[in-house]
Amino acid sequence: MEVLLAILIGGLYASGLYLMMRRSIVKLIVGLAILGHAANLLVFTAAGLTRAQAPLVAPGEDAPPPLHADPLPQALVLTAIVISFAVLAFTMVLFKRAYQTVGEDDLDQMKATDT
């Protein structure tokens, strides 16, 4: 299963990076979003994959069941999801304004624009 996930992560990275190297900003932003998913999955998988229970403590117990998923990478990924959303939202709005002003989504055309 880990190998399959590794292939998926590799595929997501490849797609994301390929899109980011396009001249269109829309593709750049989509690529950024895919890259975010890839990174989250990377952290999640690298910390150890398990089909065990979620790290929840049942009522009346002091600790989660002995076999449970690792909570720490989950906390990290949770933070990462939220932050990548913030970055994405800002990028999109920035793009919207730039597009309204320049009327162009080609990065090479924008490069020469000073307005």
Added chain:
Amino acid sequence: MLVVGLLALVLAFAAPTIRRYAGSATGWILAAFPAGVFVWLCVLTPDIGAGEPWRFSQEWVPGLGIALSFHIDGLGLLFGMLISGIGALVLVYAQGYLGEHKDLGRFYTTLLLFMISMLGVVWADNIVSLFVFWELTSVTSYLLIGFDHHRDTARKSALQALLVTGIGGLALLAGLILMAIATGSMELSEIAARSDLLLEHPLLTPALLLVLLGAMTKSAQFPFHFWLPGAMEAPTPVSAYLHSSTMVKAGVYLLARMQPTLGDADLWTPLVGTVGAVTMVVGAWLAMRQVYLKLLLAYSTVSALGGMVMLIGFGGELGAKAAATFILAHALYKGALFLVAGSIDHAAHEKDVRKLSGLGRLMPLTAVGAMVAGLSMSGFMPLFGFISKELLLEAALETPAWAGLFGAASVIGAVGMVVVAIAVGVRPFMGSWKETPRKPHEGGPTLWLGPTILAALSLLFGVAPSLVQKVLLSPAASAIYGVPMEVKLSLWHGLTPALGLSVLAIAVGVGVFLMRPGFIRLTSLSDRVGAYGPARWYTWVFDGMNEIARVQTRVLQSGYLRAYLFIMIVTTVGLTGWMMLSSGALAAPTELTPVQLHEAGLLALVLLGALLAVRSKSSLGAVAALGVVGYGVALIYVLFGAPDLAMTQFAIETLTVVLFVFVFYHLPKFRILTSVLARTRDALVAISAGMLMAALVIMAVSQRPLHEPISAYFAEHSVSKGYGRNVVNVILVDFRSIDTLGEIVVLAVAGVGVYALLRLREPREGGSS
């Protein structure tokens, strides 16, 4: 000691203020500092003569063995006296020479800083302290050469001197560290005591070469000699002080200091001796062909430094004795002559020696100082220069190998000295006065005091060498030789071969001087050869580096985002991939979780979504495909025990898609902007990056963790300490709550940014942006 050092620094930085209040007395006031150091050294003399170095140590970075440790032995004493003694005279002289200059205060500050750094170099015992002070002398020298910073040549020369000596300084640091590794000590005195370890260590040769490189760039040895004549752009007091009697001798000092440690290495004598001899000859040759006061002196300084280096290369008792004597004699006569050159230029506004004549009657005191110093430099009896020249020739004739060559080189060096001495010290003062841009007259005592005192000492030590041989030269020679030894100097050695050569050198020198116009014309070929010499190499290297920087900037800083990404990805994949392949870290994973069909189907779906996003022809299509990827990833979280992640991902993904549609709804279809070739190239690069990441994931899951996971602690204490049953949530809001605060700040900043961008209005027509 620390307090004194700090007070000296305060004095240096207070110099401009002192100048404002003290006016023309500033030089005298500031000279009190070096004069005080000089007197203190005189008090120390008996102890040091008895073989008891003065020591001081203050911890600096004890963990790394770095300390501010100083010790003053015979060598430190000799150099310390030259630095403080000549320093005091130069401070006074500068008052007369630059008295009206508006930046005299700044000049004094830099000069005092230099003085402190130079004392640090010759007294430091710890190699790191030595290096720090060594570099400080380079930096202050840079500031002093470029003192007239509005002149282009001054700035260029300053930079050249800084670059050449700076590169040498780095080499020196590396060499010293290698020596410290070989001997296990950072203190020079300890390293010298353990030189056996170093001499058998495989690092000996690299250490030796690096230290030599440092010393030779600093002391302007061939082929690095070219920066020293350039440094003559500095005001004359600086040339007299830094570039003849002190800073350039730092390299000589270092070699002398290393002689007991490295002197027994096989490479030492052939290398150091030869470089010194070559420099002596080249310097003398170039000096004989100059016509400007300071350039004559500069090239003869190169030649003299070569002589000192050669003597240290010879080593042995005679070499040590000759080197110590030469260092003292040279400082006395060369310092005096430089100051005289400055006085002549100051009084007559003329630098060309061919146009100077008959100044003797107009500037009698300067003339006396100049002539005595000049005669000492040419090696006439009964001056101190004669004694040192005899010793130099004697040492050259007694080398075990190639005595003839070294002897010949020494004679050529001596001839050069004679020519320069006559041209600068004697000829301008003889005969009748020739018209100069300004009618010369004797300057005030500040201007003639320095040369006359130094010249008087040349005479005094020549007539009565016993004054210095026991207190100053014996300890210095002992420090160079490494074993206590006695220096006995006498004016008359009997009819020796050295005396014969000395007479020969004077005769040839006078001859060359008398036929100088013809000599310079005859040897004009040397100019054409010299045009391709080391100074030109420096220009090539300098321009070459600028050109590389330009090309590199043009290639790397293209302004295209995708080019930057491309370079970053290729570099990362290349380096990381190469490491992985070469280290053999890539191994087949073990202990895998078994595959289940529905999960494999989900993964395939996510991958398909990503590919669709890549291939999509419209932005809405891409957004839809992105949604597939996002929800698919959320499902993966569900399957592998992370319901919190899944919930967040679902919520965020929905928001993202809405936002995308909102922003991209009106966009036209994608145009194809790049060629097939570029797309193929990018695809290959992206796929290789993907493969690398996949390999990294496999590595990560198949290797044992480097550290025991800390998650167990969180799981165990979630209820007892965090009062929460969802461990992930407890980590976020309790155990690692500061991280979450940071995350919230990021969100808030992004929110503010989004709001501001949406509210931003177009600037009105004609309005300013």
